Ligand SMILES: *[C@@H]1O[C@H](CO)[C@@H](O)[C@H](O)[C@H]1NC(C)=O
């Protein structure tokens with residue numbers, strides 16, 4: 466009798482296991498990939514990754530474990546080229562699409578991936594990413610380059626040697642546009658500010674994105690101008706112009722306008738959130754992350 470009840474118990478457990486697997490498979494939540502920011506690593510997204518598994522049971526997540534800490538200062542194209550190997554595998558495992566949540570510099574890594582690859586990203590969420598570049602005196606800049614300030618660091622950043630730093634690759638000095646055009650190997654290419662043979666392919670690939678969620682705020686303290694998180698940038702008078710007034714938006718140089726006209730872009734502005742808190746702020750998560758990861 467004991468044997469039979471054991472068997473019955475095993476059978477009912479197996480049923481339960483099968484049921485759970487079916488539910489997991491049928492959950493339909495897409496795989497979520499998290500990309501960390503500068504001088505940091507995958508653990509930056511521990512909190513959101515844990516929470517999304519609770520809120521959306523069955524969600525599979527990957528926190529990209531590459532270019533961690535000091536390695537995050539390597540040139541952006543090096544990062545994109547290596548991370549695309551991990552990324553391509555995840556996309557192949559998830560033919561129905563994935564979601565991408567990126568923080569700070571990580572957002573520009575993600576922009577590179579989405580331009581370079583025939584990707585299947587459904588939703589890209591950028592948490593305070595310098596998407597239109599960076600031009601500001603910050604603690605990071607002071608720590609890394611103590612002999613420079615924002616007004617003169619172009620002299621180093623806009624050189625072949627300077628471009629060996631990730632930050633230099635997306636440095637956007639509104640007062641030194643000739644040098645920017647001449648030297649920027651990353652942002653100027655992605656924006657098609659510098660003519661390059663791949664611009665059409667980059668645009669087609671980027672436009673595959675179904676939804677883009679842009680998150681930032683005036684108390685960020687690092688991303689400068691903070692509106693760069695919404696694709697805004699300074700003009701030559703250091704007045705911030707929204708994306709709609711940027712040349713690359715008007716000419717739809719990389720697909721941003723295509724997305725906007727498709728009503729695929731949602732922006733969020735939060736006050737009181739400092740840069741290092743975006744990836745763990747539960748209010749931000751509840752309103753701007755969780756609802757989009759379906
Ligand atoms: C989660 O994703 C990884 C990477 O694509 C894959 O190797 C793993 O099998 C997935 N796990 C589940 C439960 O789907």
Ligand SMILES: *[C@@H]1O[C@H](CO)[C@@H](O)[C@H](O)[C@H]1NC(C)=O
Nearest residue numbers: 699700701702703704705706
């Ligand atoms: C920057 O934009 C402001 C507001 O539109 C304008 O007044 C100013 O002339 C612009 N500066 C340059 C250099 O274009």
Ligand SMILES: *[C@@H]1O[C@H](CO)[C@@H](O)[C@H](O)[C@H]1NC(C)=O
Nearest residue numbers: 657660664665668717718719
């Ligand atoms: C990129 O810029 C060049 C001019 O420099 C232009 O011919 C080309 O059409 C642009 N590409 C896109 C996708 O707008």
Ligand SMILES: CC(=O)N[C@H]1CO[C@H](CO)[C@@H](O)[C@@H]1O
Nearest residue numbers: 580581582583584666669670
């Ligand atoms: C529309 C599209 O997917 N265009 C290109 C994206 O990038 C790949 C290279 O990974 C090209 O082969 C595609 O043609």
